[in-house]
Amino acid sequence: MKKYTFNYKPLLLVISVFTVTYFLQTRVFITNFVPSASMENTLMTGAEFIALIPGSKNPGRGDIITFAYPDDETQTYVKRVIGLPGETVTIKDGNVYIDDVSVPLNEPYLKEPMTGTFGPYTVPEGCYFCMGDNRNNSWDSRYWDNTFVKQSEIYGKAILQYYPRIKLINGL
Numbered sequence: 001m002k003k004y005t006f007n008y009k010p011l012l013l014v015i016s017v018f019t020v021t022y023f024l025q026t027r028v029f030i031t032n033f034v035p036s037a038s039m040e041n042t043l044m045t046g047a048e049f050i051a052l053i054p055g056s057k058n059p060g061r062g063d064i065i066t067f068a069y070p071d072d073e074t075q076t077y078v079k080r081v082i083g084l085p086g087e088t089v090t091i092k093d094g095n096v097y098i099d100d101v102s103v104p105l106n107e108p109y110l111k112e113p114m115t116g117t118f119g120p121y122t123v124p125e126g127c128y129f130c131m132g133d134n135r136n137n138s139w140d141s142r143y144w145d146n147t148f149v150k151q152s153e154i155y156g157k158a159i160l161q162y163y164p165r166i167k168l169i170n171g172l
Contacts (some may be wrong), residue, residue: 016075030156032066032078038132038139039064039078041111048163051156058151061082061098061105064158064169065120069129070146071151073112079140080109083121083129085151091118091142094135109133126151 027075034047042064043049051066059065059081069075082096082105090097094114095104106130114135121141123129127148141147158169 004128005156015030025134028067029159032076032156034078035147036139038134038135039080040134040137042080042133042169043078043158043161044164046164047161049158049161049169053156053158059153059154062109065128065130066148066158067149068155069144070149071144072154076155077130077140078158079130079132079149081128082131082141083123085125086130086160087132088120088122089129090120091116093117110135114137121147123148128154 014065022155029050029052032049032051034043034049036043037045057071061084063081064075064078065081066078067075078157083098088099090100094116096107096114097104111134119142121129127150129141129147130149132141161167161169
């Protein structure tokens with residue numbers, strides 16, 4: 001009679017792969033989907049990207065972040081950081097000004113020139129003012145009831161689009 005022995009190596013490999021994948025997707029990065037045109041032409045509708053979790057709690061101006069939508073935290077939004085904690089953001093004739101500096105922000109990533117005048121918005125400590133790159137077609141901080149994104153509600157900082165084509169995001 002032949003004695004059967006169980007080979008544990010394939011099982012250990014499968015468990016290891018699942019463990020590493022789980023760790024990476026809960027501690028290192030998250031994947032995201034762009035549901036609207038608000039970030040065009042940087043991230044097109046339907047694009048999928050990876051956001052880095054570590055270091056995302058202190059984004060800089062111009063970083064693209066993913067976060068819990070302040071008016072309905074069950075929804076995830078993707079926008080660009082414009083105003084940092086303690087700053088005042090004013091939009092005049094489509095140009096963004098920070099702290100009453102006479103020169104508007106240089107925003108080469110915009111899909112088209114923005115229209116309108118908004119603000120001023122004084123960003124509280126621990127919060128950010130965010131807008132889409134397609135400003136004339138973006139539901140963002142200018143329109144939300146809860147204007148600012150809380151630092152504690154930021155999920156990650158976009159680093160790499162992997163669908164429909166691979167490209168680096170946030171100047172990496």
